[in-house]
Amino acid sequence: MKKSYTFLAFMALSAISVSSFLAPVSSYSAMENRYLTTWPSISWDGVLSGTFQKDLEKALSDQFPLRDACVRLSVEGQLSLGKQEINGVYVKGDGSYVKKEINSSLPKDRYLLNLRILSKMAEEEKLPVDLFLVPSAGEAEEERLPSGAPYYDAKVYRDTAVNLFSEKKAKAGKVSLVPVNFSGCNKEHYFYTDHHYNNRGAYECAMAYRSYLGKKSRPYTSYGPKVMADDFRGTLYSKAPWNGAKYDRIVLPELLPEVSVAYSGGSDGHLPGSGAADSLYDLRYLTEKDKYSTYLGGNHGLVSVENLSDDGKGRLLILKDSFANSALPYLIADYHRVDLMDLRYYSGSVKEYIKKERPDRILVYYEMSDFIKEEKASALIR
Amino acid sequence: MVFSSMVFLGIFLPIVALVYYLLPRGFRNLWLFVASLVFYAWGEPRYVLIMLFSTVFDYANGRLIGYFDSRGSSDRWRKAVVAFSCVGNLGILFFFKYTDLVIRSIDQISGVGLSALGLALPIGISFYTFQTMSYTIDVYRGLVKPQKNIISFGMYVCLFPQLIAGPIVRYKDVAREVDRRWESETLRQRGIYRFVIGLSKKVLLANQAGEIYQQLQEFSGSDLTAPVAWLSALMYTFQIYFDFSGYSDMAIGLGMFFGFHFPENFDHPYESTSVTEFWRRWHMTLSTWFREYLYIPLGGNRRGAIRQIVNLFIVWALTGLWHGADWNFLLWGLYYFLLLMAEKLFLLKALDKLQGKFRAVSHIYTMFFVISGWVLFSHTDLSEALCWWKMLFSPAGWKTGLGRGLAASGYLWLHSLPFLLILTLGCTALPKRLWKSFLGGEERSYGHLKRSEIALSALLFLLSVIYLVSGSYNPFLYFRF
Known part of the structure; x- marks a missing residue:
């Protein structure tokens, strides 16, 4: 061995590229929720501009056959050195995760701007606008954070909105912040391994909104919750995968009115660009990595849900992030129709849409830190 | 191309090495x-x-x-x-x-x-x-x-x-x-060994420290307290050392692999007990260059004290600017000019008296100025540099850091502690000495690698590749690009 050291080193180096070349090409990583770089084809322009070189470098690590194992090992290594923060998520020894959000990463001026835009929208459209900010995981369940871990001061942000709107209940032309409080109930509201709230969290939030509107709360079990999967490891797990991570359950409320669903824009996964369905769930996602997309089949620019039973009244427009997808089952029975619009994927004019469809009420439904960072709010008043 | 990339390690280096040794000497x-x-x-x-x-x-x-x-x-x-x-x-x-x-x-x-x-x-x-x-x-x-x-x-x-x-x-x-x-098998082996040591310094230590540094740099407003600023400065201090000296190790190792003997560039600079000594042990080839091609031609110390001060001023202003085209680098150079002048005039004598029992004092003094110097070095935006630098010494920053922000400071420091310990040991000569005594106390910078050295280099290489690959791991929460 002593004599062949150089030869062995040579083989070890070559093994990096040869194994990547020989392994079957993978183009998508469910773990990372992104498309991988595949082998670039060589061209004079590509070489001169440097894109070929960059793509080759990316492809070499993206196509490396032991890529997932490497990531796991490095996470284990970092955890064993006492690190509890990897790739922007807090990882606790019990196998649960919380997404890291600190004051410094949540721009106050952007937040104020977004709030003012809502005011302007309410004024212009002469509609009541409710702002529902889902509490962030680290705010709602502080014990889930590693002790002492920096986390943003949600109360300050909430107070800013309360002071700005200072209306108890939104009237036409006004915005108000819907109060929400998780503390009354002793259950977990967030997935251990995903950045979303779980079914329980969605239920609590939906009930908070309903009681704000003066509706009577319905018990959790009356919606017929059913465990559909118990091997879910979500987006936060993907950020720092390790073997000690917990598994989450996907629970779907089953006792729902009949609906017809039309969606368009922002498609990915199973559903094509636009189409129709007769359920709020796309069960095909239950067997995949991205199980939260079971709700409404992921995010779309626009989803219109019609309640086919006769009990629902009125039309609600929800401007939202993905958190609304799992709250919808608890809200749909109250309305005749609910439209959900995701500004990240909706390409049309929101103003035009409101003018044409005339909703009775607008609900702005975001996870709090998502709303603070939302960069597309100005589309609401253009 | 950089050494710590998959293209260099997996494609470029094996091809270059193979062809090099297949070719006759003349080519x-x-x-x-x-x-x-x-x-x-x-x-x-x-x-x-x-x-x-x-x-x-x-x-x-x-x-x-x-x-x-x-x-x-x-x-x-x-x-x-x-x-x-x-x-x-x-x-x-x-x-x-x-x-x-x-x-x-x-x-x-x-x-x-x-x-x-x-x-x-x-x-x-x-x-x-x-x-x-x-x-x-x-x-x-x-x-x-x-x-x-x-x-x-x-x-x-x-x-x-x-x-x-x-x-x-x-x-x-x-x-x-x-x-x-004369390329020889022993030189090649020693070269590979040295390269792997450098690679692991860069990938396992510098990059990890850099990641923590980047996270801390995002802190602003009420999040930014004195303990945070110190941890951030420390992480940068380690990052720049392991990055730079790791790169030098890799260069020297590659040189050996192809039969060259390049000059050493770092000699455990953070062990220094004076700023003068620090600069004799940090980026040695640059200091040598400036001495030989600028300081001595300017007259060095042979033309009287005033002229020497002027010469040193020129050398350190240019040394600063050489590191980057921004005013903070100039200031950083002049910062060292002042320190070195002070040492030349009186401090060095005082420090000399501290040797022996109070060596630690002069060591702390040196590192204090080196670390606070890196804060200036690492922010090209002068107002930002000043903000972070002031935070190191700000009584208000200490008050929040140990008061309202105590939990956060405690969390950040506590969870960095094991890694800090590794980093600290890593930049002293101690690991080398321990390794030597483990090998039987025998100085081996020549001859074939020992079995334990082969094992060590294999392990470090494996770890480096693992961290290198996972460094490109970049999961998205929402979007599928």
Whole structure:
């Protein structure tokens, strides 16, 4: 061995590229929720501009056959050195995760701007606008954070909105912040391994909104919750995968009115660009990595849900992030129709849409830190 | 291309090494030259021309001086050539590195609305212009013979191991090996070993420290407290050392693999007990360069105290600016000028008395100034540099950090502690000493690797690849790009 050291080193180096070349090409990583770089084809322009070189470098690590194992090992290594923060998520020894959000990463001026835009929208459209900010995981369940871990001061942000709107209940032309409080109930509201709230969290939030509107709360079990999967490891797990991570359950409320669903824009996964369905769930996602997309089949620019039973009244427009997808089952029975619009994927004019469809009420439904960072709010008043 | 990349490790290096040793000796310089050009052009296809120009330019200057020498011409001609070479090299360096700084500064002062050229800095230009200059000057001084073979000279200038981050190899350091060198299996093994040590320093330590540093840099407003600022400064202190010295290790190791002996660049600088000593042990080839080609020609310490102070001022201002084209680097250089002056005038004597029992005091003194210096060095935005620097000493910053922000400071420090310990040990000579005694107390910088050394290098290589691959791991929460 002593004599062949150089030869062995040579083989070890070559093994990096040869194994990547020989392994079957993978183009998508469910773990990372992104498309991988595949082998670039060589061209004079590509070489001169440097894109070929960059793509080759990316492809070499993206196509490396032991890529997932490497990531796991490095996470284990970092955890064993006492690190509890990897790739922007807090990882606790019990196998649960919380997404890291600190004051410094949540721009106050952007937040104020977004709030003012809502005011302007309410004024212009002469509609009541409710702002529902889902509490962030680290705010709602502080014990889930590693002790002492920096986390943003949600109360300050909430107070800013309360002071700005200072209306108890939104009237036409006004915005108000819907109060929400998780503390009354002793259950977990967030997935251990995903950045979303779980079914329980969605239920609590939906009930908070309903009681704000003066509706009577319905018990959790009356919606017929059913465990559909118990091997879910979500987006936060993907950020720092390790073997000690917990598994989450996907629970779907089953006792729902009949609906017809039309969606368009922002498609990915199973559903094509636009189409129709007769359920709020796309069960095909239950067997995949991205199980939260079971709700409404992921995010779309626009989803219109019609309640086919006769009990629902009125039309609600929800401007939202993905958190609304799992709250919808608890809200749909109250309305005749609910439209959900995701500004990240909706390409049309929101103003035009409101003018044409005339909703009775607008609900702005975001996870709090998502709303603070939302960069597309100005589309609401253009 | 950088050493700590998959393309370099998995494709470039195996091919270059294999072909190098398959070729007869006569072609090896040519092959290294070609490989180095590919290495350089990988990231900067167009800028390779500047490097080639620099090569031809100083090759010609060297030959010209040689020609005048052989003719026995007067010194005037030789001086003219060496001056021409310096003006040319410094001109290139100035144009590509400092023009925009000058334009921006004039614009700020006068407000006439000049727009910067937006030139990208050619990689390694600060290193190779210094190397080619040293060649012409040494030819002029008669310390080396002019290189007649342009391929060999080109290979020296562009040689990929030390091309982009040093060490600065003077031509006279390797003049003999450029023409004739003996690659041996033991040297190759030692080279690979050294390379792997450097790679692991870069990937396992520097990159990880850098990641924590980046996270901390995001803190602002009420999140930013004195304990946070200190942790951030510490992480940068470690990052820059392991990054830079790791890179030097890799360069020196690669050099050995191809039969060269490059000068050492770092000698455990964070163990120093004075700032003067720190600069004797940090980036040694740069300090040597400035001493030999600037400080001593300016007169060094031979022309009286005032002149010496002026000379030191010039050297340190330029040392600062050499590190980057921004005013913070100049200030950082002058910061060291002041410290070194203070040490020369009185501090060193005082520190000397502290040796022995109170060695720790002088060590803490040194590191205190080195660490706070890096805060200045790491922020090109001066107002930001000042903000972070002031936070180190701000009573209010300490009050929040140990009051309302105590939980956060505790969390950040506590969870960094094991890694900090590794980093601290890693930059002392202790691991090397322990390893040596583990090997049986025998000094081995020659001969075939021992079995334990082979195992260590295999382990470090494996870990480095694991961290390198996972470093490109980048999961998205929402989007599928």
